[in-house]
Amino acid sequence: GQNIDQPTEMTATEGAIVQINCTYQTSGFNGLFWYQQHAGEAPTFLSYNVLDGLEEKGRFSSFLSRSKGYSYLLLKELQMKDSASYLCAVGSNYQLIWGAGTKLIIKP
């Protein structure tokens, strides 16, 4: 079967760093995506990894290890507006398989 696991909820403090992990088992692999979704809104694209290693984009970085079926999203200098759900998705056979999302709560 196809499975993507990520923590249900995480809490962090404004200005701190948080790492959201994602593990996957899929029949195919065309890359791994991270999306951000604020409550009641549609998901928006954050990052894409297809090769092993770290991709940095401003305050957000995403890491991939294909051999381990593992990725993480790293958020630095957290701001209150970063409070949202973060969705991990794997491209498999030209469709996206989605995790249930990690709700990130930022406290002042």
Added chain:
Amino acid sequence: SQTIHQWPATLVQPVGSPLSLECTVEGTSNPNLYWYRQAAGRGLQLLFYSVGIGQISSEVPQNLSASRPQDRQFILSSKKLLLSDSGFYLCAWSEPTSTGELFFGEGSRLTVL
């Protein structure tokens, strides 16, 4: 630039009533189109996808149907809604040769009473 729009944004429907959600994409040709449903606290569930006019693939058996009457128009329908059809419905598009990155519409919140 490409844009995607879906409507209505919110609707409350009685059990047994019909449903029609519409989605249109502008600024691109022959996009792949998708309908997803997101239940509270759950991941995105792919309902239908389309690679061209009249070509619809269904991922989950249910009382919903989809149609693509024009290249950039995607419609989600039901003849008789069930309580379990409540949820947040998202239309999305991707380039036909892309790695899979999706661009989402604003979403439609359906409550079936």
